Each structure stands twice: as C-alpha cells, then as structure tokens.
Amino acid sequence: MQRLQTTSLQVRDNQLWILDQQALPQQKNWLPAHSVAQLVEHIHALRVRGAPLIGLSASLLLALLAEHGQTRDQLAEALEILRAARPTAVNLMNNLDRMKLALAQETFVDALVKEALRLVEEDKQLCDDIADAGSALITPGSRLLTHCNTGGLATAGVGTALGVIARAHQQGKVANVWVGETRPLLQGGRLTAWELGELAIPYQLITDSMAASLMASKQVDAIWVGADRIAANGDVANKIGTYSLAVLAHYHGIPFYVAAPHTTLDRLCPNGAAIPIEQRAASEVTGVAGSFGNVQWAPENAAVYNPAFDVTPAALISGWVLDTGVVTPEQVKLGAFQPQ
Numbered sequence: 380m381q382r383l384q385t386t387s388l389q390v391r392d393n394q395l396w397i398l399d400q401q402a403l404p405q406q407k408n409w410l411p412a413h414s415v416a417q418l419v420e421h422i423h424a425l426r427v428r429g430a431p432l433i434g435l436s437a438s439l440l441l442a443l444l445a446e447h448g449q450t451r452d453q454l455a456e457a458l459e460i461l462r463a464a465r466p467t468a469v470n471l472m473n474n475l476d477r478m479k480l481a482l483a484q485e486t487f488v489d490a491l492v493k494e495a496l497r498l499v500e501e502d503k504q505l506c507d508d509i510a511d512a513g514s515a516l517i518t519p520g521s522r523l524l525t526h527c528n529t530g531g532l533a534t535a536g537v538g539t540a541l542g543v544i545a546r547a548h549q550q551g552k553v554a555n556v557w558v559g560e561t562r563p564l565l566q567g568g569r570l571t572a573w574e575l576g577e578l579a580i581p582y583q584l585i586t587d588s589m590a591a592s593l594m595a596s597k598q599v600d601a602i603w604v605g606a607d608r609i610a611a612n613g614d615v616a617n618k619i620g621t622y623s624l625a626v627l628a629h630y631h632g633i634p635f636y637v638a639a640p641h642t643t644l645d646r647l648c649p650n651g652a653a654i655p656i657e658q659r660a661a662s663e664v665t666g667v668a669g670s671f672g673n674v675q676w677a678p679e680n681a682a683v684y685n686p687a688f689d690v691t692p693a694a695l696i697s698g699w700v701l702d703t704g705v706v707t708p709e710q711v712k713l714g715a716f717q718p719q
C-alpha cells in the first residue's frame with residue numbers, strides 16, 4: 380500500500396503504525412499495529428481512539444493483512460475480531476461493513492486496499508463538510524465549550540466538533556475555548572489542549588466539575604461535542620460527561636451541538652437505551668497509570684463504576700451537525716434519522 384500519514388495513523392513499509400494517544404502530549408511514540416491482536420490491544424488501551432479513527436485503523440490493517448497474503452477466510456475472521464474491539468462507536472461497524480463487501484469481491488486484495496484508502500479520503504472530506512456546516516452556526520466572539528477529543532487525532536481530517544471550532548477560529552469568530560479535562564482518561568486535558576495549542580486557538584482547561592459555574596456566570600455561548608453513535612431518535616452516545624453538560628446547557632439556555640459524520644449514525648438503533656455502553660477497568664478511576672506515572676489514590680479494592688460513555692437524549696440537543704448539513708430537532712422528530 381502507498382505511504383499514508385494522518386495526524387495519528389501512518390502506513391509505511393507496508394505496515395500500520397499508530398501515534399500512542401495515551402502517552403500524548405508528553406511523549407510522541409509511534410507504535411506498531413501490525414497484527415489484529417496488536418490493534419485490538421491498542422483500541423482497548425485507548426492508544427487508538429475516537430470513533431472515526433478506530434474504524435479507519437481497522438480497515439487499513441485489514442487491507443495490509445490482505446496484501447501480506449492472508450486468505451479470505453483469515454481476513455473474514457480478522458474482520459469479526461476487529462468489529463468487536465469497541466462496542467459503542469458504530470463507525471467501526473459501518474466501515475467494516477464496507478470492507479466486508481470488498482472482501483467478497485474476486486480480486487479482494489485490490490478491493491480491500493482501494494476501499495480502506497477511500498474510507499480515509501472520505502473521512503477527510505466528511506470532516507471538512509462538518510466544519511463548514513458547523514462553523515456557520517458560530518457567531519463572532521464566541522466562547523465555546525468542548526468535551527473529550529474530537530480533533531485531527533480522532534479522525535483522518537480536521538476532526539468533528541474540534542474541526543468546527545478550528546474552522547470558526549480561522550474565520551475569526553472564536554474568543555475562547557473551554558476544554559473539559561474529561562475524566563477519567565483526560566482526553567480533553569491531554570489531547571484537545573495539545574491540539575488547540577498546536578492550532579494557536581485560545582483555550583482554557585477546566586476540570587469537568589467547573590462547567591456548571593462557568594455556565595451560570597454566562598461565560599459559555601455554545602457547547603460542541605462529538606458522538607460515538609447517534610440513534611434513530613437522535614439520542615447520542617458520547618464520552619462520559621457529555622450528558623451532564625447537555626443537562627447544564629439546557630438549564631442555562633445554552634445551545635448544545637453534536638458534530639459527527641454520517642458514519643456515526645445508526646438508523647437501526649431505535650434509541651439511546653439500545654446503545655451498548657462499554658464498561659472499563661476500575662483502575663482508571665482509582666488512580667492513574669501509564670506515562671503520567673503510577674499513582675493510586677483510592678483505597679485498595681475500592682468499588683468503582685466506570686462507564687466509558689453516556690447517552691444524551693435528543694430533547695437536549697439543539698442541532699446534529701453532519702457532513703450532509705445541520706439537522707434540526709424538528710427534522711429528527713419527523714424521522715430524519717429513521718431507517719430509509
């Protein structure tokens with residue numbers, strides 16, 4: 380396969396490499412994702428993360444394995460293992476459905492490579508289209524709040540919610556970005572803060588629990604988040620903490636927007652209650668481990684609840700900003716996301 384480089388994925392020497400998003404921003408380590416076992420482990424450890432990126436990395440790996448001579452049966456098995464690597468983000472399943480069609484073709488090696496590269500190119504365009512549609516909703520002088528990381532690290536392009544913010548910044552409309560640190564794994568504090576710094580966009584980092592008082596003191600004009608899955612009724616699964624921001628925004632009369640590509644839509648999922656929510660290890664809540672060091676603050680064997688995502692009901696969302704344009708609450712009620 381040709382050489383390929385996005386912010387956090389690389390194909391070189393006919394192998395897949397990933398930028399370790401658990402070590403950022405302190406370390407910039409490119410790690411091998413040469414086998415299904417390696418990539419699945421990276422996804423579980425959130426070294427590869429962000430709904431679009433997970434789907435793209437799995438598709439690229441399948442194509443590379445095909446080029447390395449794996450049989451159709453081996454690839455079909457690999458595809459199913461990759462599909463199960465992350466339950467909440469539907470982009471993975473959507474991308475792999477397309478790869479499955481390519482695998483069924485007679486010249487499947489060629490078809491898989493072309494399809495994986497097409498998915499990467501499409502994702503860049505989806506991000507650009509979301510950024511165009513979303514930035515039109517942002518008024519000059521805006522103070523925006525975002526959660527988790529939805530930027531170039533999480534996609535092949537400029538990102539989703541963060542792409543909107545970056546585009547609006549280019550248009551001179553962003554006064555400040557409030558970045559929620561996003562406990563427990565700090566995707567906001569580590570990744571979004573880093574990306575905003577690289578883009579020279581003014582931001583201030585807050586702990587998640589500071590959002591309410593910021594809104595009460597009228598320092599937030601709009602909230603922009605991404606999505607891991609959008610159900611047919613408009614409910615949205617996204618990083619844990621998104622729902623509390625939506626409730627707070629509703630109370631304070633602040634617009635709350637969800638930005639995502641159409642590959643995040645799951646028309647067959649009737650509502651948020653049907654979205655599987657990944658539960659994660661207690662150790663993520665009882666302390667920190669990894670490139671920050673190894674610190675445990677909770678008592679040994681503390682009981683922990685650690686869902687990775689929550690569901691924001693459609694009723695709290697002001698608009699779903701897709702690559703196809705802005706979908707309003709009225710359009711969602713009339714069935715815009717229902718099976719076609």
Ligand SMILES: CSC[C@@H](O)[C@@H](O)C(=O)COP(=O)(O)O
Pocket residue numbers: 425428429430431468527528529530533534538539540566604605606607617618619687
């Ligand atoms: C463009 S990324 C969209 C979502 O995947 C993002 O908002 C999010 O919740 C990411 O969670 P993460 O667990 O860090 O992958």
